[in-house]
Amino acid sequence: MAVRAEPRGAEETRAADVLQRMRHDIISCTLKPGTRLRFEPLKELYAVSFSTLREALSRLVAEGLVVSEGQRGFMVAPLYLSDLEDLTDVRVLIDQECIGRSIIHGTDDWEAEIIAAFHRMDRLKARLGELYYLSDEWSQLHGGFHYSLVAACRSPTLLDFRDKLFQRANRYQRMSCQFRAKWRPKDVEHRTLMDTVIARDADAAKQLIERHIRETTENVLANAGQFLSPEPAGFATALRPVAAE
Amino acid sequence: MAVRAEPRGAEETRAADVLQRMRHDIISCTLKPGTRLRFEPLKELYAVSFSTLREALSRLVAEGLVVSEGQRGFMVAPLYLSDLEDLTDVRVLIDQECIGRSIIHGTDDWEAEIIAAFHRMDRLKARLGELYYLSDEWSQLHGGFHYSLVAACRSPTLLDFRDKLFQRANRYQRMSCQFRAKWRPKDVEHRTLMDTVIARDADAAKQLIERHIRETTENVLANAGQFLSPEPAGFATALRPVAAE
DNA sequence: CAAAATATGATTTTCGAAATTTATCACTCG
DNA sequence: CGAGTGATAAATTTCGAAAATCATATTTTG
Numbered sequence: 197m198a199v200r201a202e203p204r205g206a207e208e209t210r211a212a213d214v215l216q217r218m219r220h221d222i223i224s225c226t227l228k229p230g231t232r233l234r235f236e237p238l239k240e241l242y243a244v245s246f247s248t249l250r251e252a253l254s255r256l257v258a259e260g261l262v263v264s265e266g267q268r269g270f271m272v273a274p275l276y277l278s279d280l281e282d283l284t285d286v287r288v289l290i291d292q293e294c295i296g297r298s299i300i301h302g303t304d305d306w307e308a309e310i311i312a313a314f315h316r317m318d319r320l321k322a323r324l325g326e327l328y329y330l331s332d333e334w335s336q337l338h339g340g341f342h343y344s345l346v347a348a349c350r351s352p353t354l355l356d357f358r359d360k361l362f363q364r365a366n367r368y369q370r371m372s373c374q375f376r377a378k379w380r381p382k383d384v385e386h387r388t389l390m391d392t393v394i395a396r397d398a399d400a401a402k403q404l405i406e407r408h409i410r411e412t413t414e415n416v417l418a419n420a421g422q423f424l425s426p427e428p429a430g431f432a433t434a435l436r437p438v439a440a441e
Numbered sequence: 442m443a444v445r446a447e448p449r450g451a452e453e454t455r456a457a458d459v460l461q462r463m464r465h466d467i468i469s470c471t472l473k474p475g476t477r478l479r480f481e482p483l484k485e486l487y488a489v490s491f492s493t494l495r496e497a498l499s500r501l502v503a504e505g506l507v508v509s510e511g512q513r514g515f516m517v518a519p520l521y522l523s524d525l526e527d528l529t530d531v532r533v534l535i536d537q538e539c540i541g542r543s544i545i546h547g548t549d550d551w552e553a554e555i556i557a558a559f560h561r562m563d564r565l566k567a568r569l570g571e572l573y574y575l576s577d578e579w580s581q582l583h584g585g586f587h588y589s590l591v592a593a594c595r596s597p598t599l600l601d602f603r604d605k606l607f608q609r610a611n612r613y614q615r616m617s618c619q620f621r622a623k624w625r626p627k628d629v630e631h632r633t634l635m636d637t638v639i640a641r642d643a644d645a646a647k648q649l650i651e652r653h654i655r656e657t658t659e660n661v662l663a664n665a666g667q668f669l670s671p672e673p674a675g676f677a678t679a680l681r682p683v684a685a686e
Numbered sequence: 687c688a689a690a691a692t693a694t695g696a697t698t699t700t701c702g703a704a705a706t707t708t709a710t711c712a713c714t715c716g
Numbered sequence: 717c718g719a720g721t722g723a724t725a726a727a728t729t730t731c732g733a734a735a736a737t738c739a740t741a742t743t744t745t746g
Contacts, residue, residue: 209698209699210699210700211700244700244701245700245701245702246701246702247699247700247701247702248699248700248701266708267706267707267708268707268708268709269708
């Protein structure tokens with residue numbers, strides 16, 4: 197058998213590839229919140245067929261990045277003040293739990309990975325200068341740093357939830373950057389967070405991550421709060437009693 | 442315009458309908474854990490085409506009820522001891538938070554709905570007799586009761602997470618029933634839970650819900666623990682560093 | 687005889703045309 | 717003039733055939 201031309205699983209499936217690209221475009225607000233997602237344009241933009249698009253959109257609905265209205269198509273999930281507040285509170289809960297568990301279970305390798313992630317983020321920031329936070333690459337490394345803090349929590353479910361929350365929250369920040377580019381630097385905070393976590397001081401780390409998350413939200417609100425409508429129209433959002441125990 | 446023949450939104454979309462049916466069949470273990478989901482049989486079973494099936498399957502993957510392996514198709518998510526344990530811990534965390542918030546924000550209507558839900562569940566149980574817990578209808582009402590307890594938490598995100606966790610956990614119980622039909626009755630527990638929540642005793646309610654959830658898991662393990670493989674093969678399950686903040 | 691290479695059959699994945707449904711707009715009627 | 721009605725256009729949704737991929741059996745080669 198010949199050697200694989202691709203770097204192993206570069207594109208498992210066309211649908212999975214489109215899913216990834218669309219997710220990125222939604223989070224980065226290239227696809228703006230509230231935009232109706234019509235098929236003809238999207239078909240051209242992503243170079244796939246109806247069904248394949250549909251598959252990707254379906255999954256994005258489950259992830260909360262897209263909403264579907266009956267048989268009237270799909271739409272990039274709008275941004276709401278109430279959603280951001282909800283998101284912020286739940287993120288605090290989940291991140292605190294993850295950090296607490298990571299501090300209990302973390303190994304030397306976990307610590308090493310945190311330090312490495314911080315270093316990568318820090319150096320890239322230095323190289324990028326003033327508007328570092330607009331870059332996709334920094335976004336990646338910064339996300340990686342925060343992930344490294346909680347990576348040892350030993351709960352795939354918590355990590356999955358955290359990931360989804362992180363992505364949804366990210367959209368609000370990316371959006372707010374487009375209005376005003378003022379952004380309080382967080383280098384010191386990140387370093388303190390790292391030190392505290394590695395020192396295994398759970399209580400302090402939980403306090404720090406809470407402040408970190410809440411301050412980020414406050415920044416978003418200061419930059420773009422006025423552009424957020426307070427509530428979705430229907431008010432009742434995700435309600436449905438279900439199966440049993 | 443003529444009067445609608447259907448009871449309003451009975452089937453928004455064929456894909457949504459199939460999604461719902463498949464979800465039910467997976468949770469009830471009609472589609473057994475670990476089963477490969479081949480398209481030809483499924484196409485016949487649900488009477489839809491490839492693409493429509495694919496759409497439903499995609500969403501079930503996002504919900505954690507189905508797993509997809511590269512381009513080798515789909516499979517009903519297997520059941521693992523480690524997953525059940527993870528699930529149990531996270532459910533305790535989320536449900537405690539939801540109950541605490543509901544007790545803070547709950548109105549009279551919220552209390553009324555709890556009492557109503559309990560009554561419905563209680564009467565159906567009396568009518569069904571011994572093996573009440575095998576019935577789909579009871580499953581529904583029991584789920585509804587637990588939902589009513591947390592319904593006033595004012596966090597769509599938490600409710601959504603809770604719902605997904607509930608469904609995933611349910612699968613383990615349904616499965617365990619098939620091996621042995623011994624099931625400790627929980628009537629008294631449910632009533633105590635209701636009384637405590639309505640009395641707004643947050644600490645006691647949190648303790649009760651934790652015990653309720655953990656005992657349920659212990660029951661499952663007693664009935665079917667020996668049939669669960671301890672871990673997924675690959676070990677690392679849901680890991681991927683992502684975007685940024 | 688073992689191992690690699692190839693051919694064959696089964697399955698998944700993708701595509702674009704056909705069927706439904708919704709939205710738009712001109713038109714009639716009260 | 718406004719509300720309802722019906723036809724037309726635009727969009728979504730569904731379908732099944734065609735292309736691509738994977739698993740298996742067979743043959744070839746060292």
